[in-house]
Amino acid sequence: MKLQQIKGSTYALESDTAAIGLYLFEDRSCLLIDSGPNQKQAAEVLQILGESGWVIWGIFNTHAHADHCGGNQYIQKEQHCQILASEIEATFINHPILTPYSMYSAHPIKLLTGKFLMPAPSQVSRIIGPGVQDINGIEFEILDLTGHSLGQLGIITPDGILFVGDSLIAQNELELNPFLYVSDLGKQFETMEMLRAKSHLSFYLSHGGEIENVPDIIDLNYGVLNDALHILEDILRKPCTREEIMREVIARKSLQVNRNHYFRLWASISAFLSYLCDEGQAIIYTEDNYLKFSLK
Ligand SMILES: [Zn+2]
Structure with a gap:
Protein backbone atom coordinates (compact mmCIF):
# COMPACT_ATOMS: atom_id res chain seq x y z
CA MET A 1 0.00 0.00 0.00
CA LEU A 168 -18.39 3.35 -11.43
CA ILE A 169 -15.88 0.60 -12.11
CA ALA A 170 -12.72 1.03 -14.22
CA GLN A 171 -12.25 -0.78 -17.53
CA ASN A 172 -9.68 -3.33 -16.31
CA GLU A 173 -11.91 -4.22 -13.33
CA LEU A 174 -14.91 -4.64 -15.64
CA GLU A 175 -12.93 -7.16 -17.66
CA LEU A 176 -12.35 -9.18 -14.47
CA ASN A 177 -15.96 -8.79 -13.21
CA PRO A 178 -18.24 -8.67 -16.24
CA PHE A 179 -21.47 -8.67 -14.17
CA LEU A 180 -21.70 -5.45 -12.14
CA TYR A 181 -23.08 -5.62 -8.62
CA VAL A 182 -26.13 -3.38 -8.15
CA SER A 183 -28.83 -3.19 -5.48
CA ASP A 184 -31.17 -0.81 -7.31
CA LEU A 185 -30.77 -0.67 -11.08
CA GLY A 186 -33.15 2.26 -11.70
CA LYS A 187 -31.29 4.38 -9.12
CA GLN A 188 -27.96 3.27 -10.58
CA PHE A 189 -28.99 4.66 -13.98
CA GLU A 190 -30.03 7.96 -12.30
CA THR A 191 -26.72 8.09 -10.40
CA MET A 192 -24.74 7.57 -13.61
CA GLU A 193 -26.61 10.44 -15.31
CA MET A 194 -25.94 12.69 -12.32
CA LEU A 195 -22.24 11.72 -12.45
CA ARG A 196 -22.14 12.50 -16.17
CA ALA A 197 -23.17 16.07 -15.29
CA LYS A 198 -20.17 16.23 -12.91
CA SER A 199 -17.62 14.94 -15.42
CA HIS A 200 -15.67 18.22 -15.31
CA LEU A 201 -14.41 17.10 -11.88
CA SER A 202 -11.58 14.62 -11.27
CA PHE A 203 -13.09 11.24 -10.40
CA TYR A 204 -11.47 8.72 -8.10
CA LEU A 205 -12.80 5.14 -8.25
CA SER A 206 -12.41 2.74 -5.31
CA HIS A 207 -11.63 0.04 -7.88
CA GLY A 208 -9.50 1.68 -10.54
CA GLY A 209 -8.21 4.90 -8.95
CA GLU A 210 -8.09 8.27 -10.69
CA ILE A 211 -9.64 8.38 -14.16
CA GLU A 212 -9.42 11.04 -16.85
CA ASN A 213 -11.96 9.91 -19.44
CA VAL A 214 -15.05 10.12 -17.20
CA PRO A 215 -17.74 10.08 -19.97
CA ASP A 216 -16.05 7.02 -21.56
CA ILE A 217 -16.03 5.14 -18.23
CA ILE A 218 -19.70 6.04 -17.67
CA ASP A 219 -20.53 4.72 -21.16
CA LEU A 220 -18.57 1.55 -20.47
CA ASN A 221 -20.48 0.96 -17.21
CA TYR A 222 -23.76 1.64 -19.03
CA GLY A 223 -22.73 -0.91 -21.64
CA VAL A 224 -22.12 -3.59 -19.02
CA LEU A 225 -25.47 -2.93 -17.30
CA ASN A 226 -27.41 -2.84 -20.58
CA ASP A 227 -25.70 -6.01 -21.77
CA ALA A 228 -26.80 -7.79 -18.56
CA LEU A 229 -30.31 -6.37 -18.94
CA HIS A 230 -30.54 -7.66 -22.53
CA ILE A 231 -29.27 -11.09 -21.53
CA LEU A 232 -31.98 -11.30 -18.86
CA GLU A 233 -34.66 -10.11 -21.30
CA ASP A 234 -33.55 -12.82 -23.71
CA ILE A 235 -33.54 -15.52 -21.00
CA LEU A 236 -37.04 -14.46 -19.87
CA ARG A 237 -38.55 -15.01 -23.32
CA LYS A 238 -39.17 -18.43 -21.79
CA PRO A 239 -40.55 -18.59 -18.20
CA CYS A 240 -37.71 -19.45 -15.80
CA THR A 241 -37.15 -20.18 -12.14
CA ARG A 242 -34.44 -18.18 -10.40
CA GLU A 243 -32.07 -21.16 -10.47
CA GLU A 244 -32.59 -21.48 -14.23
CA ILE A 245 -31.91 -17.75 -14.67
CA MET A 246 -28.72 -18.04 -12.62
CA ARG A 247 -27.51 -21.09 -14.53
CA GLU A 248 -28.12 -19.37 -17.85
CA VAL A 249 -26.41 -16.08 -16.86
CA ILE A 250 -23.38 -17.94 -15.51
CA ALA A 251 -23.10 -19.96 -18.75
CA ARG A 252 -23.63 -17.02 -21.13
CA LYS A 253 -21.12 -14.78 -19.30
CA SER A 254 -18.66 -17.68 -18.72
CA LEU A 255 -18.48 -16.77 -15.03
CA GLN A 256 -16.57 -18.80 -12.43
CA VAL A 257 -18.72 -18.87 -9.30
CA ASN A 258 -18.20 -20.43 -5.90
CA ARG A 259 -21.02 -20.52 -3.32
CA ASN A 260 -20.21 -17.00 -2.04
CA HIS A 261 -20.18 -15.60 -5.57
CA TYR A 262 -23.49 -17.36 -6.25
CA PHE A 263 -25.28 -15.42 -3.51
CA ARG A 264 -23.74 -12.09 -4.60
CA LEU A 265 -24.67 -12.74 -8.20
CA TRP A 266 -28.18 -13.72 -7.17
CA ALA A 267 -28.54 -10.45 -5.22
CA SER A 268 -27.50 -8.44 -8.26
CA ILE A 269 -29.70 -10.42 -10.66
CA SER A 270 -32.57 -9.83 -8.24
CA ALA A 271 -32.02 -6.07 -8.70
CA PHE A 272 -32.29 -6.50 -12.48
CA LEU A 273 -35.45 -8.60 -12.09
CA SER A 274 -37.01 -5.98 -9.76
CA TYR A 275 -36.27 -3.35 -12.40
CA LEU A 276 -37.82 -5.41 -15.22
CA CYS A 277 -40.92 -6.23 -13.15
CA ASP A 278 -41.37 -2.67 -11.81
CA GLU A 279 -40.90 -1.20 -15.31
CA GLY A 280 -43.71 -3.47 -16.51
CA GLN A 281 -41.45 -5.54 -18.79
CA ALA A 282 -41.50 -8.79 -16.77
CA ILE A 283 -43.78 -10.61 -14.36
CA ILE A 284 -43.27 -12.88 -11.38
CA TYR A 285 -45.75 -15.66 -10.60
CA THR A 286 -46.07 -19.17 -9.20
CA GLU A 287 -46.79 -22.23 -11.35
CA ASP A 288 -46.76 -25.87 -10.26
CA ASN A 289 -45.21 -24.66 -6.98
CA TYR A 290 -42.30 -23.04 -8.82
CA LEU A 291 -41.60 -19.30 -8.58
CA LYS A 292 -41.15 -18.09 -12.13
CA PHE A 293 -40.15 -14.93 -13.99
CA SER A 294 -41.11 -14.20 -17.56
CA LEU A 295 -41.28 -11.31 -20.00
CA LYS A 296 -44.73 -9.74 -19.97
ZN1 LIG B 1 -19.33 -2.10 -3.00
Whole structure:
Protein backbone atom coordinates (compact mmCIF):
# COMPACT_ATOMS: atom_id res chain seq x y z
CA MET A 1 0.00 0.00 0.00
CA LYS A 2 1.33 3.43 -0.82
CA LEU A 3 0.28 6.99 -0.09
CA GLN A 4 -0.14 9.13 -3.21
CA GLN A 5 -0.94 12.81 -3.37
CA ILE A 6 -3.75 13.42 -5.87
CA LYS A 7 -4.11 17.17 -5.58
CA GLY A 8 -3.55 19.70 -2.79
CA SER A 9 -4.67 18.11 0.47
CA THR A 10 -6.32 15.13 -1.22
CA TYR A 11 -4.48 11.79 -1.19
CA ALA A 12 -5.15 8.09 -1.73
CA LEU A 13 -3.78 4.94 -0.18
CA GLU A 14 -3.67 2.48 -3.04
CA SER A 15 -3.54 -1.30 -2.82
CA ASP A 16 -4.70 -4.19 -4.97
CA THR A 17 -8.05 -4.26 -3.12
CA ALA A 18 -10.26 -1.14 -2.79
CA ALA A 19 -8.33 2.14 -2.53
CA ILE A 20 -8.76 4.46 0.46
CA GLY A 21 -9.12 8.22 -0.05
CA LEU A 22 -7.69 10.76 2.37
CA TYR A 23 -8.12 14.48 3.01
CA LEU A 24 -5.46 16.14 5.17
CA PHE A 25 -6.64 18.94 7.46
CA GLU A 26 -4.30 21.81 8.43
CA ASP A 27 -3.66 20.37 11.90
CA ARG A 28 -2.29 17.13 10.32
CA SER A 29 -5.38 15.15 11.22
CA CYS A 30 -7.15 13.50 8.31
CA LEU A 31 -10.43 12.19 7.00
CA LEU A 32 -10.24 8.71 5.48
CA ILE A 33 -12.66 7.94 2.67
CA ASP A 34 -13.41 4.29 3.45
CA SER A 35 -11.14 2.11 5.56
CA GLY A 36 -10.10 -0.87 3.43
CA PRO A 37 -11.04 -4.52 3.75
CA ASN A 38 -9.60 -5.68 7.07
CA GLN A 39 -7.60 -5.10 10.23
CA LYS A 40 -4.29 -6.03 8.55
CA GLN A 41 -4.59 -3.25 5.97
CA ALA A 42 -5.95 -0.85 8.59
CA ALA A 43 -2.82 -1.42 10.69
CA GLU A 44 -0.74 -0.68 7.60
CA VAL A 45 -2.69 2.57 7.06
CA LEU A 46 -2.00 3.66 10.64
CA GLN A 47 1.69 2.83 10.25
CA ILE A 48 2.04 4.79 6.98
CA LEU A 49 0.19 7.82 8.36
CA GLY A 50 2.06 7.60 11.67
CA GLU A 51 5.38 7.95 9.79
CA SER A 52 4.20 11.39 8.61
CA GLY A 53 2.81 12.30 12.03
CA TRP A 54 -0.76 12.23 10.73
CA VAL A 55 -3.68 11.06 12.87
CA ILE A 56 -7.15 10.04 11.79
CA TRP A 57 -9.92 12.48 12.69
CA GLY A 58 -12.63 10.41 11.05
CA ILE A 59 -13.70 7.88 8.43
CA PHE A 60 -16.27 8.78 5.76
CA ASN A 61 -17.73 5.47 4.57
CA THR A 62 -19.10 5.54 1.02
CA HIS A 63 -21.01 2.34 1.78
CA ALA A 64 -21.09 -0.72 4.03
CA HIS A 65 -19.52 -3.38 1.79
CA ALA A 66 -16.75 -5.19 3.64
CA ASP A 67 -13.94 -4.01 1.35
CA HIS A 68 -14.88 -0.40 2.24
CA CYS A 69 -15.49 -0.57 5.99
CA GLY A 70 -13.52 -3.65 7.07
CA GLY A 71 -10.85 -1.46 8.68
CA ASN A 72 -13.34 0.68 10.65
CA GLN A 73 -13.32 -1.30 13.89
CA TYR A 74 -9.53 -1.42 14.23
CA ILE A 75 -9.01 2.26 13.33
CA GLN A 76 -11.85 3.42 15.59
CA LYS A 77 -10.41 1.39 18.48
CA GLU A 78 -6.85 2.64 17.93
CA GLN A 79 -7.58 6.33 17.22
CA HIS A 80 -11.07 6.91 18.70
CA CYS A 81 -12.07 8.52 15.43
CA GLN A 82 -15.50 9.53 14.18
CA ILE A 83 -17.29 7.44 11.54
CA LEU A 84 -19.65 9.15 9.06
CA ALA A 85 -22.10 7.34 6.80
CA SER A 86 -25.59 7.66 5.31
CA GLU A 87 -28.45 6.50 7.51
CA ILE A 88 -29.04 3.23 5.68
CA GLU A 89 -25.36 2.33 5.27
CA ALA A 90 -24.81 3.20 8.96
CA THR A 91 -27.35 0.55 9.90
CA PHE A 92 -25.36 -2.05 7.94
CA ILE A 93 -22.01 -0.82 9.36
CA ASN A 94 -23.33 -0.96 12.94
CA HIS A 95 -24.96 -4.37 12.33
CA PRO A 96 -22.82 -6.10 9.66
CA ILE A 97 -24.84 -9.32 9.79
CA LEU A 98 -27.42 -7.41 7.70
CA THR A 99 -25.26 -7.82 4.57
CA PRO A 100 -25.23 -11.65 4.52
CA TYR A 101 -28.78 -11.58 5.96
CA SER A 102 -29.98 -9.55 2.98
CA MET A 103 -28.33 -11.97 0.55
CA TYR A 104 -29.60 -15.11 2.26
CA SER A 105 -32.93 -13.67 3.55
CA ALA A 106 -32.60 -15.23 7.02
CA HIS A 107 -29.91 -15.65 9.64
CA PRO A 108 -27.08 -16.54 7.24
CA ILE A 109 -25.27 -19.83 7.07
CA LYS A 110 -21.71 -19.60 8.43
CA LEU A 111 -20.32 -19.74 4.90
CA LEU A 112 -21.64 -16.21 4.30
CA THR A 113 -20.27 -14.68 7.50
CA GLY A 114 -16.60 -14.50 6.49
CA LYS A 115 -14.75 -11.19 6.38
CA PHE A 116 -15.33 -10.77 2.62
CA LEU A 117 -19.06 -10.30 3.22
CA MET A 118 -19.31 -9.43 6.90
CA PRO A 119 -16.87 -6.85 8.30
CA ALA A 120 -16.18 -6.40 12.02
CA PRO A 121 -18.80 -4.06 13.55
CA SER A 122 -17.99 -0.43 14.27
CA GLN A 123 -20.07 2.50 15.52
CA VAL A 124 -21.13 5.24 13.12
CA SER A 125 -21.00 8.49 15.09
CA ARG A 126 -22.62 10.86 12.57
CA ILE A 127 -25.32 10.28 9.99
CA ILE A 128 -24.56 12.38 6.95
CA GLY A 129 -26.60 13.14 3.85
CA PRO A 130 -26.24 14.79 0.45
CA GLY A 131 -25.39 18.50 0.13
CA VAL A 132 -22.61 20.74 1.39
CA GLN A 133 -21.55 19.47 4.80
CA ASP A 134 -19.13 20.79 7.39
CA ILE A 135 -16.65 18.09 8.31
CA ASN A 136 -14.10 19.14 10.94
CA GLY A 137 -14.54 22.80 9.96
CA ILE A 138 -14.12 22.25 6.19
CA GLU A 139 -16.93 22.16 3.60
CA PHE A 140 -17.26 19.01 1.52
CA GLU A 141 -20.01 18.28 -1.01
CA ILE A 142 -21.72 14.96 -0.46
CA LEU A 143 -23.54 13.18 -3.31
CA ASP A 144 -26.27 10.55 -3.19
CA LEU A 145 -24.90 7.62 -5.24
CA THR A 146 -27.64 5.08 -4.55
CA GLY A 147 -27.64 2.14 -6.94
CA HIS A 148 -24.61 -0.04 -6.19
CA SER A 149 -25.90 -0.11 -2.61
CA LEU A 150 -29.06 1.36 -1.07
CA GLY A 151 -27.43 4.41 0.52
CA GLN A 152 -24.05 4.87 -1.11
CA LEU A 153 -22.56 8.37 -0.88
CA GLY A 154 -19.80 10.13 -2.80
CA ILE A 155 -17.69 13.01 -1.52
CA ILE A 156 -16.06 15.95 -3.28
CA THR A 157 -13.03 17.33 -1.46
CA PRO A 158 -12.22 21.08 -1.49
CA ASP A 159 -9.57 20.18 -4.14
CA GLY A 160 -12.36 19.14 -6.53
CA ILE A 161 -11.66 15.40 -6.34
CA LEU A 162 -14.85 13.30 -6.41
CA PHE A 163 -14.59 9.92 -4.69
CA VAL A 164 -17.35 7.84 -6.26
CA GLY A 165 -17.08 4.63 -4.21
CA ASP A 166 -18.26 1.71 -6.32
CA SER A 167 -20.76 3.66 -8.46
CA LEU A 168 -18.39 3.35 -11.43
CA ILE A 169 -15.88 0.60 -12.11
CA ALA A 170 -12.72 1.03 -14.22
CA GLN A 171 -12.25 -0.78 -17.53
CA ASN A 172 -9.68 -3.33 -16.31
CA GLU A 173 -11.91 -4.22 -13.33
CA LEU A 174 -14.91 -4.64 -15.64
CA GLU A 175 -12.93 -7.16 -17.66
CA LEU A 176 -12.35 -9.18 -14.47
CA ASN A 177 -15.96 -8.79 -13.21
CA PRO A 178 -18.24 -8.67 -16.24
CA PHE A 179 -21.47 -8.67 -14.17
CA LEU A 180 -21.70 -5.45 -12.14
CA TYR A 181 -23.08 -5.62 -8.62
CA VAL A 182 -26.13 -3.38 -8.15
CA SER A 183 -28.83 -3.19 -5.48
CA ASP A 184 -31.17 -0.81 -7.31
CA LEU A 185 -30.77 -0.67 -11.08
CA GLY A 186 -33.15 2.26 -11.70
CA LYS A 187 -31.29 4.38 -9.12
CA GLN A 188 -27.96 3.27 -10.58
CA PHE A 189 -28.99 4.66 -13.98
CA GLU A 190 -30.03 7.96 -12.30
CA THR A 191 -26.72 8.09 -10.40
CA MET A 192 -24.74 7.57 -13.61
CA GLU A 193 -26.61 10.44 -15.31
CA MET A 194 -25.94 12.69 -12.32
CA LEU A 195 -22.24 11.72 -12.45
CA ARG A 196 -22.14 12.50 -16.17
CA ALA A 197 -23.17 16.07 -15.29
CA LYS A 198 -20.17 16.23 -12.91
CA SER A 199 -17.62 14.94 -15.42
CA HIS A 200 -15.67 18.22 -15.31
CA LEU A 201 -14.41 17.10 -11.88
CA SER A 202 -11.58 14.62 -11.27
CA PHE A 203 -13.09 11.24 -10.40
CA TYR A 204 -11.47 8.72 -8.10
CA LEU A 205 -12.80 5.14 -8.25
CA SER A 206 -12.41 2.74 -5.31
CA HIS A 207 -11.63 0.04 -7.88
CA GLY A 208 -9.50 1.68 -10.54
CA GLY A 209 -8.21 4.90 -8.95
CA GLU A 210 -8.09 8.27 -10.69
CA ILE A 211 -9.64 8.38 -14.16
CA GLU A 212 -9.42 11.04 -16.85
CA ASN A 213 -11.96 9.91 -19.44
CA VAL A 214 -15.05 10.12 -17.20
CA PRO A 215 -17.74 10.08 -19.97
CA ASP A 216 -16.05 7.02 -21.56
CA ILE A 217 -16.03 5.14 -18.23
CA ILE A 218 -19.70 6.04 -17.67
CA ASP A 219 -20.53 4.72 -21.16
CA LEU A 220 -18.57 1.55 -20.47
CA ASN A 221 -20.48 0.96 -17.21
CA TYR A 222 -23.76 1.64 -19.03
CA GLY A 223 -22.73 -0.91 -21.64
CA VAL A 224 -22.12 -3.59 -19.02
CA LEU A 225 -25.47 -2.93 -17.30
CA ASN A 226 -27.41 -2.84 -20.58
CA ASP A 227 -25.70 -6.01 -21.77
CA ALA A 228 -26.80 -7.79 -18.56
CA LEU A 229 -30.31 -6.37 -18.94
CA HIS A 230 -30.54 -7.66 -22.53
CA ILE A 231 -29.27 -11.09 -21.53
CA LEU A 232 -31.98 -11.30 -18.86
CA GLU A 233 -34.66 -10.11 -21.30
CA ASP A 234 -33.55 -12.82 -23.71
CA ILE A 235 -33.54 -15.52 -21.00
CA LEU A 236 -37.04 -14.46 -19.87
CA ARG A 237 -38.55 -15.01 -23.32
CA LYS A 238 -39.17 -18.43 -21.79
CA PRO A 239 -40.55 -18.59 -18.20
CA CYS A 240 -37.71 -19.45 -15.80
CA THR A 241 -37.15 -20.18 -12.14
CA ARG A 242 -34.44 -18.18 -10.40
CA GLU A 243 -32.07 -21.16 -10.47
CA GLU A 244 -32.59 -21.48 -14.23
CA ILE A 245 -31.91 -17.75 -14.67
CA MET A 246 -28.72 -18.04 -12.62
CA ARG A 247 -27.51 -21.09 -14.53
CA GLU A 248 -28.12 -19.37 -17.85
CA VAL A 249 -26.41 -16.08 -16.86
CA ILE A 250 -23.38 -17.94 -15.51
CA ALA A 251 -23.10 -19.96 -18.75
CA ARG A 252 -23.63 -17.02 -21.13
CA LYS A 253 -21.12 -14.78 -19.30
CA SER A 254 -18.66 -17.68 -18.72
CA LEU A 255 -18.48 -16.77 -15.03
CA GLN A 256 -16.57 -18.80 -12.43
CA VAL A 257 -18.72 -18.87 -9.30
CA ASN A 258 -18.20 -20.43 -5.90
CA ARG A 259 -21.02 -20.52 -3.32
CA ASN A 260 -20.21 -17.00 -2.04
CA HIS A 261 -20.18 -15.60 -5.57
CA TYR A 262 -23.49 -17.36 -6.25
CA PHE A 263 -25.28 -15.42 -3.51
CA ARG A 264 -23.74 -12.09 -4.60
CA LEU A 265 -24.67 -12.74 -8.20
CA TRP A 266 -28.18 -13.72 -7.17
CA ALA A 267 -28.54 -10.45 -5.22
CA SER A 268 -27.50 -8.44 -8.26
CA ILE A 269 -29.70 -10.42 -10.66
CA SER A 270 -32.57 -9.83 -8.24
CA ALA A 271 -32.02 -6.07 -8.70
CA PHE A 272 -32.29 -6.50 -12.48
CA LEU A 273 -35.45 -8.60 -12.09
CA SER A 274 -37.01 -5.98 -9.76
CA TYR A 275 -36.27 -3.35 -12.40
CA LEU A 276 -37.82 -5.41 -15.22
CA CYS A 277 -40.92 -6.23 -13.15
CA ASP A 278 -41.37 -2.67 -11.81
CA GLU A 279 -40.90 -1.20 -15.31
CA GLY A 280 -43.71 -3.47 -16.51
CA GLN A 281 -41.45 -5.54 -18.79
CA ALA A 282 -41.50 -8.79 -16.77
CA ILE A 283 -43.78 -10.61 -14.36
CA ILE A 284 -43.27 -12.88 -11.38
CA TYR A 285 -45.75 -15.66 -10.60
CA THR A 286 -46.07 -19.17 -9.20
CA GLU A 287 -46.79 -22.23 -11.35
CA ASP A 288 -46.76 -25.87 -10.26
CA ASN A 289 -45.21 -24.66 -6.98
CA TYR A 290 -42.30 -23.04 -8.82
CA LEU A 291 -41.60 -19.30 -8.58
CA LYS A 292 -41.15 -18.09 -12.13
CA PHE A 293 -40.15 -14.93 -13.99
CA SER A 294 -41.11 -14.20 -17.56
CA LEU A 295 -41.28 -11.31 -20.00
CA LYS A 296 -44.73 -9.74 -19.97
ZN1 LIG B 1 -19.33 -2.10 -3.00
